[in-house]
Amino acid sequence: MQHYLKGAFALAAIALTVGLANAQDLAPLNSDSEPDRMDWSELDAKFGALPAPAAGTKVAGVSKTLTNEYWRSLGDGYKNVADKLGVGFVYQAAANEGDQIGQLSIAEDLINQGFNAMLLSPQTDANLVPAVEKAKAAGIAVLNVNDAVIPSATNYVGNVQKDNGVRVAQWFIDNKADGGQVAVIEGQPGVYAAGQRTAGFTETINANGKFSVVASVPANWSREEAFNAASTILQQYPDLIGFYANNDGMALGVVEAVKAAGRADKVAVFGTDGVSDAYAAIRAGDLTGTVDSFPVLTGEIAMEVALRLAAGQKLPRVVATPQALITKDNVETYATTDMAALRATLTAK
Amino acid sequence: MSPVLTPFPLLQRIKFRDAGTLLGLLLIGGVFAVLSPTFLTAPNLLNVLQQSSINACIALGMTLVIISGGIDLSVGPVAALTAVLGASMMVAGVPFGLAVAGALCIGMLCGFINGALIAWGGLQPFIVTLGGLSLYRALALIFTGGQPIFGLPDGFRALTNGTLAGVPNPVVIVAVLAICAWVILNKTPLGEYFMAVGGNPEAARIAGVPVTLTKLAAYMISGLMAAVAAMILIGRLGAAEPTMGTLWELDAIAASAIGGASLMGGRGSIIGTLIGCVILGTLRNGLTLLNVQAFYQLLATGIIIIVAMLIDKATSGK
Numbered sequence: 001m002q003h004y005l006k007g008a009f010a011l012a013a014i015a016l017t018v019g020l021a022n023a024q025d026l027a028p029l030n031s032d033s034e035p036d037r038m039d040w041s042e043l044d045a046k047f048g049a050l051p052a053p054a055a056g057t058k059v060a061g062v063s064k065t066l067t068n069e070y071w072r073s074l075g076d077g078y079k080n081v082a083d084k085l086g087v088g089f090v091y092q093a094a095a096n097e098g099d100q101i102g103q104l105s106i107a108e109d110l111i112n113q114g115f116n117a118m119l120l121s122p123q124t125d126a127n128l129v130p131a132v133e134k135a136k137a138a139g140i141a142v143l144n145v146n147d148a149v150i151p152s153a154t155n156y157v158g159n160v161q162k163d164n165g166v167r168v169a170q171w172f173i174d175n176k177a178d179g180g181q182v183a184v185i186e187g188q189p190g191v192y193a194a195g196q197r198t199a200g201f202t203e204t205i206n207a208n209g210k211f212s213v214v215a216s217v218p219a220n221w222s223r224e225e226a227f228n229a230a231s232t233i234l235q236q237y238p239d240l241i242g243f244y245a246n247n248d249g250m251a252l253g254v255v256e257a258v259k260a261a262g263r264a265d266k267v268a269v270f271g272t273d274g275v276s277d278a279y280a281a282i283r284a285g286d287l288t289g290t291v292d293s294f295p296v297l298t299g300e301i302a303m304e305v306a307l308r309l310a311a312g313q314k315l316p317r318v319v320a321t322p323q324a325l326i327t328k329d330n331v332e333t334y335a336t337t338d339m340a341a342l343r344a345t346l347t348a349k
Numbered sequence: 350m351s352p353v354l355t356p357f358p359l360l361q362r363i364k365f366r367d368a369g370t371l372l373g374l375l376l377i378g379g380v381f382a383v384l385s386p387t388f389l390t391a392p393n394l395l396n397v398l399q400q401s402s403i404n405a406c407i408a409l410g411m412t413l414v415i416i417s418g419g420i421d422l423s424v425g426p427v428a429a430l431t432a433v434l435g436a437s438m439m440v441a442g443v444p445f446g447l448a449v450a451g452a453l454c455i456g457m458l459c460g461f462i463n464g465a466l467i468a469w470g471g472l473q474p475f476i477v478t479l480g481g482l483s484l485y486r487a488l489a490l491i492f493t494g495g496q497p498i499f500g501l502p503d504g505f506r507a508l509t510n511g512t513l514a515g516v517p518n519p520v521v522i523v524a525v526l527a528i529c530a531w532v533i534l535n536k537t538p539l540g541e542y543f544m545a546v547g548g549n550p551e552a553a554r555i556a557g558v559p560v561t562l563t564k565l566a567a568y569m570i571s572g573l574m575a576a577v578a579a580m581i582l583i584g585r586l587g588a589a590e591p592t593m594g595t596l597w598e599l600d601a602i603a604a605s606a607i608g609g610a611s612l613m614g615g616r617g618s619i620i621g622t623l624i625g626c627v628i629l630g631t632l633r634n635g636l637t638l639l640n641v642q643a644f645y646q647l648l649a650t651g652i653i654i655i656v657a658m659l660i661d662k663a664t665s666g667k
Binding site: 028066090092098099101102109129151188189190 | 390392399403490495496499510582587588590592595638644646
């Protein structure tokens with residue numbers, strides 16, 4: 001066994017002399033609070049219409065996994081713009097949301113293929129860092145798209161995660177004047193989006209003073225775990241008036257638990273993301289609401305930003321994408337698949 | 350099962366098997382070379398090796414455990430635990446050489462605990478390491494509170510991001526470890542003990558093989574290799590995450606099996622395992638280059654494993 005160690009250290013010592021050091025001057029990115037930012041709706045006004053991409057422009061998208069509708073929809077958005085402008089486009093994702101090395105391998109494999117820009121949605125804050133460094137060195141424009149944040153990313157497109165939770169908390173404050181007990185079903189611990197969404201909800205609702213967050217437990221983005229956690233919480237707190245789940249899959253698990261407990265009329269349930277199941281559940285009156293971050297539109301905006309970067313435009317580090325609270329009252333307005341109409345609705349406000 | 354204490358027929362059989370695995374790799378590589386112009390370029394091939402290196406590191410240890418008749422399902426969480434402990438030592442200012450040594454010791458300690466429960470406690474390897482799978486992951490999560498540890502020293506990162514004569518350092522490190530593992534398995538008494546204990550533990554005991562120590566050694570090597578893989582990965586990522594290493598055990602078992610290791614014990618090959626890792630890496634790389642969806646990559650991996658087993662069965666005549 002000594003051989004192993006000696007060998008490894010000898011090599012390590014040699015490598016140290018040959019090794020490369022990539023100095024990073026940028027401050028680690030915090031996409032919610034980064035001061036160098038703009039809203040998506042100002043892109044055309046500030047930087048002019050999208051320049052026509054050079055002939056032969058190719059863009060690659062690498063997202064978390066295609067088993068989640070959010071990432072499929074984001075890819076549809078990328079493709080809409082790429083097809084419209086005749087830009088070459090490939091879209092890849094890892095087999096599941098936990099396959100961090102698999103996702104890194106995919107990103108690295110694409111770098112050698114001569115893309116002008118890459119749209120990366122990493123599984124964790126760290127797992128795509130080597131690919132980002134390599135792509136930058138190869139002169140490829142790299143864009144971090146929702147929702148894990150690569151600290152060294154030079155450009156980020158995505159929604160303000162904290163605002164998701166704030167909007168749901170605001171609904172409770174506006175609609176439940178008497179206050180009461182609420183619970184949060186969190187995403188995976190340590191994931192930026194989960195932490196920010198929970199913080200936004202908890203801080204806003206606590207500031208009101210009439211509400212108390214009686215439970216805040218992680219269910220790791222899993223419908224089943226959310227169902228189990230919600231069942232326990234419902235048993236424990238008979239006066240509970242609402243749940244906020246960090247994504248729609250978990251919210252739908254909570255909905256089932258609330259129905260099973262026979263308290264659908266008393267407990268409001270909110271999710272985040274705006275997947276089609278959530279829309280269906282809102283129409284059916286099962287889910288009270290969700291914060292839609294419009295994945296298809298986000299994909300379109302991200303692709304446009306990538307093409308602007310590839311064309312040499314200098315954009316702010318963060319471009320914030322739209323989101324809105326969807327309830328039964330406005331569900332049909334936002335359920336459109338016509339992105340031009342959706343853009344008009346969102347910018348009209 | 351036939352007694353396997355005589356090494357010579359076994360050695361020849363394994364070499365024959367390795368040639369078959371290599372042929373499989375060449376076939377797969379040939380198909381990709383025809384379909385994608387990027388596949389057969391030097392940067393891409395180095396990419397494949399670099400991406401296979403972490404799985405290869407884990408699989409080397411796994412192969413020795415499998416040959417000795419066991420299984421180690423806890424490698425991913427052991428890697429995660431050593432990663433977060435090693436990284437937090439570095440961030441706290443411990444010189445990175447010392448922190449790496451500490452992390453490797455922690456990996457061996459985890460392996461020792463697995464091995465002790467199996468060898469002395471007489472518990473089943475599958476269940477013990479299944480427990481370890483949860484236990485070590487829990488320790489990593491509790492220690493970090495779920496947060497990744499950032500800010501690893503540049504000197505350490507340079508080790509894993511550098512190259513030696515154009516070859517990425519992770520590949521060089523794993524190559525050296527593979528040579529060590531090959532020597533241990535084929536040229537030392539310990540290697541014969543692994544084969545003997547896995548092939549027929551009772552016969553081995555009667556023949557005077559130190560069965561308990563042999564099992565301990567196998568799990569400690571596996572823990573050590575998990576720790577080495579963890580160090581390579583955190584060096585590349587620049588951060589240690591308590592969630593890393595999910596499903597590593599299955600990739601490593603797949604590589605060992607493609608390479609000819611028998612989960613019944615007593616049979617396996619270091620060279621075969623390495624080729625198995627490269628086959629898995631090549632599949633992923635080639636299918637990505639061809640823009641094939643991840644779901645089909647899984648499908649291809651499954652088919653390759655089963656085909657390898659069928660060929661195994663057909664050629665071994667058992």
